[in-house]
Amino acid sequence: MYNQAFEHNKTRMTQSLQELIQIKSVRETAVGNMPFGEGIQKALEYILKLGAEMGFKTKNVDNYAGYIEFGEGEEMVGILCHLDVVPEGEHWTFNPYGGEISEGKLYGRGTLDNKGPAIASLYAMKNLKDAGFVPHKRIRLILGTNEESGSACIEHYLEKEEKPNVAFSPDADFPVIHGEMGIVVFNLEREFAKADNDGGIEILSLKGGNAPNMVPDYAEAKLLETRPIKDIVAAYNITKNAQIEYIQDGDFTLLKSHGVSAHGSTPEKGVNAISQLLGLLDLIDIRIGDQSNFIRFLANHIGMDYDGEKMGVGFKDAYNPLVFNLGMIDLDQTAGKVTINIRYPITLKEDDVKNGLASALKGSGIELTHWRCTPPLFFPPAHPLVSTLMSVYRDKTGDMDSKPITIGGGTYARSMPNAVAFGALFPGAVDTMHQKDEYIVLDDLYKMTDIFTLAIQRLSEQKI
Template sequence: MDQITTSIETNWEDFLLLLKQVMQVPSVKAAPEPQAPYGIEARRVLSLVMDKCMSYGFQTKVIDDAIGYAQWGPESDEYIGVLGHLDVVPAGTGWDFPPFDLSENAGRFYGRGILDNKGPIISCLYGMKLLKELGYRPKKPIRIIFGTDEESGMSDISHYLAAEQPPVFGFTPDCKYPVVYGERGVVNVALHFPLPENEQQQIEAFQGDQFRDHVPDHLQVTIAGQAFESKGTRAPSNAPELGENAITILAASLANQLDTHTVMHAVFKWIWQSFHEKHFGEGIDLALSDADSGQLILTPVVLQKAEDGLMLEVAFRYPVSVPESEVLTRLRTRMPKAARVEVLRRMPGICQSKDSEEIRKLSDIYHMITGNNADPVTTTGATYARKMPNILAFGPSFPGQKGIAHNKNEYMDATDLRMNLEIYMRSIKALTE
């Protein structure tokens, strides 16, 4: 054991106490309040963390009550950045542990944010604190940056970049290992299906937990006085194959039970045949792939009654070599007659060189600690790396770990949490030497 591993062992319980305090704040985005653009709890967790950073002796700054940072090292605009977030998605239902707390059971920690992203970014902060206490002095300044709107659009980054220069290099601990050098393009579209007025009036509002971050697991609707219900399995929207989509299950049921002479029947049949268990575009001529990022992935995430008929939101994650225009053109050619496509959200893909010295340093540290293959990879996820220049994703999930972050009983094994703390501590040291 060297100084770093000894320091982690000695201070482990203090680290868990800090993490528990942060996780007990239910920092889900809410309506804006004075000096709280993303709601009171998001601002409260930022204040808590900033107070801790000041107590550790770091320079701190909060920008527009939206985002803050702790800086350590010499004064310079050329700094290393570590960028994470303190906001979390709603708890949802079905938990076996309190969602807004840190619970341990059989060597595993539970709580909303333990993986996404409070556990990892607090590991980075605490690792920087331990390095300071060990007497290390960085040759380059290092900033730990704490966002509070990552889960709902990343608008906090625009506040930061309006006031500060971006880092010269850095990482966000909000994805997976090893180093992630590319992120697929993301486009969310609303598919609008007009219905005759008499059919549209037969449909009541759809009920269920529907949001673009996950595969919906329950949906119900009443049509012409008859109740229909579907049950699926929740999963992150970037890994739909791990779940069962209540939207397409319901569409299949309705396609087999509604009057076949109605427009409504044709719409539900098209949704069923195009998307049910067809996660990679094969149902609508979008089975696209490339060597860097693999297959296109699509996920129906929201089904609603609209003013003139039905609206289905679908999230597409497409390979880095494919232009968004190709995705939309192919989709439009497969849409039913009279239906239309509306773009709701777009995030172009990013792809960086795999050969930089900084990526090599992070890869070497990851391999040294885990023994795992450290070749850089791409991801289906969307991280702050899309919004902040010179940032790439690095951790915290290890190979094979998927479908944990936005689910009930979000967890991280104690051994993995400890390993993350060591990886990030050594990474901060290596990047600032």
């Protein structure tokens, strides 16, 4: 019923995504009544204005979130998206905020996570409206603004606005996500007593990473050499297939570690620049003391691993193994801090993870601080919401073999009753979320829009 409207709207949809990508919506310091900074504010204002121009009802929820709504009725179908993005990182081929198109791909930070699916969802609503569809329930596209850094946005929304009766979040993978692993973010911290002057190399600083849920693609150490390490760096690069630059800067030496960014839920797809640098520092003769103990502990208990085994949390269940990501580090001669992001199996409890870590940290002098936990989400594959969305996916793709899956990523679906993640990455597609040169294939953008259009129609017509 909506095919003609869909074809008519394709070009404008692509332009809308380009324009949204061109707004750098990375979290910044609050300014005035903009809780997450000016860039995120501009992204929210842009899409709400776009929705209003399409004839939908819109509301800005105190600059924390917003919604775009279509239809009437007491019940509501929710679509849960976010407009904030992680920092761009390094070494892009394309402008990360350019929205450039090349060989059928639209490049930019947020094209997959999550601006592309947000625009697809909005145009799915427009396709139905333009085709004259009258939904049996209200359709509300809910737009958060700090999903990547804590989701205070959606907490604020829930304090002020009603919850949908049923919802999906296009912020993961197709076909349907029936389970999301638990997520823990925390710091490991230690203050350093003054080191012994034993002639060892002085580590003046060590910094790296942009966000807990990103595999860091850059880290840098500043040190004073008391004995030469240039040859050690060269040998380490060869034997470990590492990329660490050795740079003389006056009296100081800089070690610049280059990795490969990836989403924190899939660290195997990246190369951790912090871990790479810690491995090198563990090989050289650094001053003995609390600082060196902290560095060596991290190198030996985390290193390049992402299973958490050496940190006492190498758990797995029938669905997934635990995933461990060292996301950020900030260290000088007085104290050190790393920020860790863990995705733990659906059948585990938060205390299982905390107790395992406590056991590994015992006697190290390292404190576990700023603990934040989001419990797992699980729906049986036979749940009506899961089965309805599976039928939509199969009808539109002809893929009768795929089954509902569980993931390490976290979505807004956890924050709402009767909600699951649905899309937007297709099976077999390249996942560039949180990586350099993030892109969305335009044909996939159009295909997901078609799928979301049918999903909205069916969810508005069925009792779930």
